[in-house]
Amino acid sequence: MLTADEHTDLARALTQIAADHLDRPCPDSDAEDLHTWIEGVLTALVGDAGRRIHTARSRNDQVATLLVMYALSANERLQSRLAQLITALCSRAKSWSDLVMPLQTHQQFAAPGTVGYWALRFAASLARIRAHLAFLADHWRSACPLGSAAVAGSTLPVDRRIQSANLGFTAPSLSALASTSARDECLELLAVLAQIALYLQAFAADVIAFSQTPLAWTKYPPQFGTGSSMMPNKTNPDAMELLRGDACAILTAHAHALTLLKGLPSGYNRDLQGIKPLLRDTVEKTLNACELLTAFVAALDFSAEHLLASARLGNIDATARMEAQVAAGTPLREAHHAVAETLSTAPATPEALTAIVHAYRTIGSASPAETRRVADELLAQLARTE
Amino acid sequence: MLTADEHTDLARALTQIAADHLDRPCPDSDAEDLHTWIEGVLTALVGDAGRRIHTARSRNDQVATLLVMYALSANERLQSRLAQLITALCSRAKSWSDLVMPLQTHQQFAAPGTVGYWALRFAASLARIRAHLAFLADHWRSACPLGSAAVAGSTLPVDRRIQSANLGFTAPSLSALASTSARDECLELLAVLAQIALYLQAFAADVIAFSQTPLAWTKYPPQFGTGSSMMPNKTNPDAMELLRGDACAILTAHAHALTLLKGLPSGYNRDLQGIKPLLRDTVEKTLNACELLTAFVAALDFSAEHLLASARLGNIDATARMEAQVAAGTPLREAHHAVAETLSTAPATPEALTAIVHAYRTIGSASPAETRRVADELLAQLARTE
């Protein structure tokens, strides 16, 4: 469709446009959009070759392609940012792996564990999400929209396999109508971002609860908090509260996109343009929140003394005492009743609590050695996939 | 933990309980829940062995495990139901591949295509979603929660790799706290169900629009419609409207689950129980909707005459005429202006429209041959993955 000279001219002119405008303010123009503006400038620079640039193309397939490419780039940045956060969590999990903490179920003290085991929860779940992102990148690369044109493809002899390969995809899409109508990669990315945001706000909610006056487990980093204008006695965990609140924009973006897409007829509809800023804002918010949390994790510390004071409460040694009877041959339910009837004893000693966490024997348990083993396994996984 | 005799007794007693109660009404009982009830019945049948059944277990890891197993089973049923729907769509796409239809962008007639090409859009997109489901099944199988116990694992020497393998998983989960706190597989399944529902309602919305009085493209199957109580002239596309409306319960279930999970502290919380009926209802609704649509696709027909009457409107041959000039050497933008100025000609002839759809040359285009080729490729994919 282009002579060799036209091709050279266009490449040179596009390089010049990039040099003149990249990272600069948007030029004033009457053009309907950026695609039209670029064609106009190209035509001014190289004549007819510019007028040929849109051959076998529509803005419909161009924006669909750019959106997948943006999703791929965001996916890569997310994987990298998650790797940093997981690394920070694993590193802290190891250093906190002997710091005894009461674990909770139903928001009630339940059994002894460690701060490291708690931190590792988030590393393990985020690593799982990162593996999903890696699959999605391959999934998205398998269907390049470019060449779908407006809605039906083109009568011109364009080989979409070449376009697709040049842009880093593994194949062109199978239906030009599907490619220009759908935004599945956006939905898939937004769903993953919601899962990440759920973990970010869960971490924040835990830290806020751990910082509550009578627990005082954390040494909350002052650079992430503020004082009170009225109450001289207060310092507040503001950064974690803001993170928990801001996560909700990420949590609801998926529903926003679904609402937008609901009811649209087949073929490109201009409504779809609304997905672009939604996706970009949600990606950036998630990246920023991951970065904030990575810095916060590095700065967070705990009070062994307050943790221990709490851990002695609530008879949280009961399960281990019951399991000791089970190991000695008593049926579980009988041991359960026996221990339940002898709860009103003295608080557990620090030594007993430490002994329990070291006695956990199952894979993925709260034992310090297991926490360190799993943290190393997660770090090794990251090393393999980076 | 169990003698060989106890093991045999328990296996026999569990078989008997299944024989007595499966698919029967729930027995009257004061037991707190089904797990407790089963333990009680086992103990009545086999004594101490029953009292040992809950060794190194909690309802927390049991419900987490059962939920993943439910998700895996739902995933399989969905893949199978989607395969039926995709097969129906591909089969119809092939038989409709020569039936000329005006394609739309911005809900405006845009270019000639075929009914088969339109139907294939849904097959291609659903096949893509099905591949995602296949990945998710592997993803879910890689982390069996059983053995996580209440929150911290157990001090008893239970090998979670054996449990995991026996239940069809590839590995035990890495963090007992993560496994009992999270419901990621539910979120991931609900997100995919939302994408499926989006396509189901989009198909319905298209068919409703295609059935509108002045288009009258469809021969709407009367068994999927109703009359009007007041207007003698009406038959209404009720099944498609109900499908479009009911899809919204599926579309919003993901947000429901996210809202429920937001703000929960680490460790099992009883709120999580609300995910179970939500997931089950949403899965069943999606399976039913797929089944309905599969039957509908088989019954749907089109009026070639009405399609052609529409296709002659709106100058939808313009792009092909422009591309013919481009093929002859005119720059695209010049050809675009030239054609735009000569639109007020006579309606396109049927022959011209047919010639255009046969002239599409790109991969994934609206050409009848390409529709048949892609349909066969999708059917071959299904054959490989079933």
Added chain:
Amino acid sequence: MLTADEHTDLARALTQIAADHLDRPCPDSDAEDLHTWIEGVLTALVGDAGRRIHTARSRNDQVATLLVMYALSANERLQSRLAQLITALCSRAKSWSDLVMPLQTHQQFAAPGTVGYWALRFAASLARIRAHLAFLADHWRSACPLGSAAVAGSTLPVDRRIQSANLGFTAPSLSALASTSARDECLELLAVLAQIALYLQAFAADVIAFSQTPLAWTKYPPQFGTGSSMMPNKTNPDAMELLRGDACAILTAHAHALTLLKGLPSGYNRDLQGIKPLLRDTVEKTLNACELLTAFVAALDFSAEHLLASARLGNIDATARMEAQVAAGTPLREAHHAVAETLSTAPATPEALTAIVHAYRTIGSASPAETRRVADELLAQLARTE
């Protein structure tokens, strides 16, 4: 349109149908729906008069009318159920008005208050929502849809003012198209239900947090909790966790309805049928949740000893000490700094804490007298509006 005899016949036949079928299982029938079935039975009973029953009517305006009537009835039941809950809260607020409790901001102990003041928060906010419901009932009654017919009204001389008055409305609607297309009263009711659910889950979240091991402020009513299958030391606040989780179905129903309505064309669409079960389920869930919470509030108790132990922590007397300096003439900010520098003193005495709550002087403050005054004001409001 009807003779006097026909009118009498129809009234008698309708009474008989009601007597035969009300609260019985749905009769077997080939009729398309209930409206059609009733017309058939009437015709069998009274001949031509039955065939006239649908005159100047459509199912479109009938279902729209019945939905508003359902919303009005639900509104009334909600106001009544909220009155019971508010009464229970006010009654407990008065009896708990001297029970000192540390109030929190940012989930940190902040200032002394009382349990009564805390409970009153919910009474005050729910009373505000109840006033909104009262307005909405009037709002809904001002536009009776009946007589809108299918979409355009009727050419028959039906006086919609008579229909409207007979059904308890104050006026017929102004646009038959608006009445048959819209479901605003459903959206308005769902939005109010979401606000109620937000308070229900907030009460639950507070009680769960107050029941946490180291606080142990509540004497959690055992009939609303369960034990642990693995941990002999645990009793869990299950009813409150289930309430918090189930509230999420109510919180998301509004978004479900909006999604369903999005993109629908003017005029009745069968999709609208999906609003009916959604509204009914959400209303029933909210009524049940209110009833559960009313019973729970009556059964809940607190430990004065544990409350006091907590209240002595966190220097929560600081603001009152600062305000004492302000009352003596020191500028606020200066007093704030002065108190902030002298925080590491001994825990506040019980007497000092009691003195502070009695020293609050502003309207709506945490003073015991003010709590009792506001509770009585809310109870008097209820008495006036019931």
Added chain:
Amino acid sequence: MLTADEHTDLARALTQIAADHLDRPCPDSDAEDLHTWIEGVLTALVGDAGRRIHTARSRNDQVATLLVMYALSANERLQSRLAQLITALCSRAKSWSDLVMPLQTHQQFAAPGTVGYWALRFAASLARIRAHLAFLADHWRSACPLGSAAVAGSTLPVDRRIQSANLGFTAPSLSALASTSARDECLELLAVLAQIALYLQAFAADVIAFSQTPLAWTKYPPQFGTGSSMMPNKTNPDAMELLRGDACAILTAHAHALTLLKGLPSGYNRDLQGIKPLLRDTVEKTLNACELLTAFVAALDFSAEHLLASARLGNIDATARMEAQVAAGTPLREAHHAVAETLSTAPATPEALTAIVHAYRTIGSASPAETRRVADELLAQLARTE
């Protein structure tokens, strides 16, 4: 708490700060927030009086108060902007009241109406929403948060009734804890904005459908559309598509706020700060969308010729023919069957269609006279409430 001189000084200093900074960029400062910054500047200007400015106050009650005041101001702007849109719709409804158009149910041609009757649907529904806004303004004004202080009120003798009256409220709030914990006015405003957005997108969806090639009912205003980069034959209804898409941000903001509020404990939490930008953005988007639609309504026109061509299709005179038989004594169902069997007659004549719309007799029907009467009634309502 302040001497007369201090009061004068503060008033003068605040005036000066306003003069120096209003509508200017935010000054550089280390202050934690604007409240703290103002106090610092005041102290620099007037000494101790500045240090007293925060007496009996907290940022918690200040931001709660400012948010209600913002909601009240937004409410007023919305009522005014809705009045403009309703006026535009009523004005066009009157001028279009004789322009015959086929009304639809189930997206199928159903009965004759007019373009004016269609436009009036939106005016009537928006007027209803505007009445709700007027109630909400009174509702919000009945509970001024100021004086709630941080969480418990104050021990200083501040009369909240004076504060409340000075700020335009009718009473102080009844619970300082409720006032600083809740954001009900935001939820109520967001719910109304969602209802408005639903109508805006419904209008857009109708116009897009009316502009579809074979209907071509609209003369779509070219300044609100664009051409196609690939298809020379296309002009697209972009502004209406963008409006329909952008409305989805408004539709989902309510769910965003609910998600943020879910799970928060009693008392101020910093998460609440996230409501402010969400509310402001959603209000501004709604105001802009109303303004756009008001301009669009003024520019929109219709093709009587194309409307009539459509109206002759689909036997939409059937209901009127049936009702003529009913008026002559035939039972409705008998007439319904009779007309249903004689549908395959010639297309309705223009005269017959015009006769039908003039024959509608019910309140709120599609008759031209009734459209004009209702439009005038809505305009008179606006005149009374502005």
